[in-house]
Amino acid sequence: MKKQFYYQATQCLCSSLSLENALQNYYEYVKQHLPIDGIFLNIYRPEHGDIQFLAHANDSHASAIDKQVKISPEMEEVLQQNDRPIIRIINDIHLDKVTHFVAPHLVPDIQSVILLRMMSSNTHLGVVGFYSKKIGQFKPLHADLIEPHKDTFSLITAFNLRGRNLLRANRALSQENVNLKRAIFSADGVVGSEAGLKKVMEKVAAIAPLNTSVLMQGETGCGKEVIANAIHAKSNRTGKPFIKVNCGAIPESLIDSELFGYEKGAFTGAETRKAGYFEQANGGTIFLDEIGELPLSAQVRLLRVLQNSSITRVGGYESIELNIRVIAATHRNLQAMVHEKTFREDLWYRLAVFPIEIPALRQRRCDIPLLVQHFIENLAAKFNLEKLPRVTPEQLNVLNHYSWPGNVRELINVLERAIIQQPHGPLNFDLLQMGTEDQVVNQVGQTIIIDPSHASDKLVPLDTMISKYIGHAMRITGGKLYGPGGAAELLDINPNTLKSKMKKLGLC
Missing domain, CATH: 3.30.450.40 (GAF domain)
Structure with a gap:
């Protein structure tokens, strides 16, 4: 019974x-x-x-x-x-x-x-x-x-x-819910690892077990730090220190002391010995974000550290051996900077052993619904909401068709602003549809923002503007005119026509 x-x-x-x-x-x-x-x-x-x-x-x-x-x-x-x-x-x-x-x-x-x-x-x-x-x-x-x-x-x-x-x-049950989300999105916590970031994650899986330096390139806000986290988590250094450094946020006068540390009495105010970021990361990984912002003087010292695997604290004489992996990231075109002599060529070769290009959000729109769900859950917890605010299919379509110049970081800000305005939903993103008149989609599907509002009311001859724009294209491509990635391809013009224009404008 x-x-x-x-x-x-x-x-x-x-x-x-x-x-x-x-x-x-x-x-x-x-x-x-x-x-x-x-x-x-x-x-x-x-x-x-x-x-x-x-x-x-x-x-x-x-x-x-x-x-x-x-x-x-x-x-x-x-x-x-x-x-x-x-x-x-x-x-x-x-x-x-x-x-x-x-x-x-x-x-x-x-x-x-x-x-x-x-x-x-x-x-x-x-x-x-x-x-x-x-x-x-x-x-x-x-x-x-x-x-x-x-x-x-x-x-x-x-x-x-x-x-x-x-x-x-x-x-x-809260930890079980976190684990469930990770299982839905990916084992690495990288949203889109099976969709728009699949090729990136394949490279991550290949390079993570090795100790090779990695250079990640991509627009600001596209998730370079997230990928750096994934590389460290999949490596044999997981569990060891993972130190993140924003190179663009360190004043030039403090770069040496922040990166390499200093001895007591090395300068006024140095009352105790301090370990720098490299020493703190010893045995693990150091993530040098915005590496392109480092001045040339700091690039020389960084190159020496990478070559010798050792540092000397400011004001010290003792050489400290390092067992460290370097992951660098930048939104700038380092090859063009090398051509312009603003980034050292030898440092470029040292860092770019295994480059990974992180696609912009507009290049992986299939990830937008996943990202929206992920960040809404995070923001709902942050604001202590008892119920997830809803996103209608029409509003999700607005997000899917927006150009996202600020990438994932902008998406987070847009979602947070919408939840603040309408915490119980449905969320509204109609403001994103305004101000898109100055957007142009190029031949490879990238959305470029052209904003004449930043120009003054004083105009110059059209040939002058064309000359400057062609010169800019040549700097971006490192002087390359023909072939894939060359200036002619980027400007969507026949290479011979571009060559003739350059001669006419006195650019060659």
Whole structure:
């Protein structure tokens, strides 16, 4: 009889994705075997110091509810006791302080109850209450019948909490939710690793186990740091230091002391010895972001460190050996900078052993829906929203067709601004459709922003502007005129025609 009861009751619990409908079906079956007037389901939220009712079913109706009951610290201590039984019969709720306080908020005339604890990873999640409006209704055989259902109740409650976006309010399930997100997006936490960034991640997988230097190139905000994290996480240096340095944020006068450290007394204010970024990263990885911003004098010293695998602190004489991997990143065209003599050629060759080009967001639009979902979940947690704000298909289409000059960083800002303006949704991005008149899509599908508002009202001859633009194209391509990546290709003009124009304008 018990096996048949367990089977039929479990079928009822799994009959619907709606918690209240599943609970109603379960109640209709169970009440044939137990003297109950209804069933309620609640969770304990230690972060909020309350009990939250999720669902209730009785003879008249079944409903999903969102009712919180604040409890005292003494009651919380009781709930957190690990030796509390999985199932308890309370034939007079006056005999249990917590139940007597909490249950009447939902069922005012409740008199007796069987409480079935739900557990997740040895943490108290909440209870299922089988109640009667009469005293002394329950016997041990009733408890024996429903105790095997605790795991099923725990599972369907966890799914319901995820749907309501309340998992973060429960310590045991919050980590499971994080792990689930990682499994959905990728094992590396890189959103788009199986879509727009697939080729990039294939390169990451190839280079990560080695100790070779890596140079990442891509526009500002496209996610170079995220890829650097992935390389370090997949390498044999994972667990070792991973030091991030923004080279463009260090004043030129402080570059040596920040990168290489200094000895006590090396200069005024050096009251103690300090390890620089390279020394802090020893044994692990150093990520040099915006490497193109380093002045030439600092590039010379950096090259020496890469060649010798050692540093000397400012004001010191002792050479410190390094076991370190260097990952560099830039949004600038280093090859053009080499041609212009603003970046050392030998340092370029040292860094660019394995270059990785990170595509701009507009070049991987298939990742936009995934990124939107990922960042909305993060921002909802940041703003403590109980429900994820919705994005309509029409508004998602607006995001898909925007040019994203600021890439993923701009997407995050746009989403955050929309959530601040409309925290309960639906989110609106219509402002992105304004001001796009000055956008041009080139022959390889890249969106270029041309903004005449930055020009003055004083004009110059058209040939002068053409001359300057061709000169700019030649600098970008490192002087290359013909072939793939050459100035003629970028300007979408026949190479011979471009050569003739350059002669006419005195550029060659």
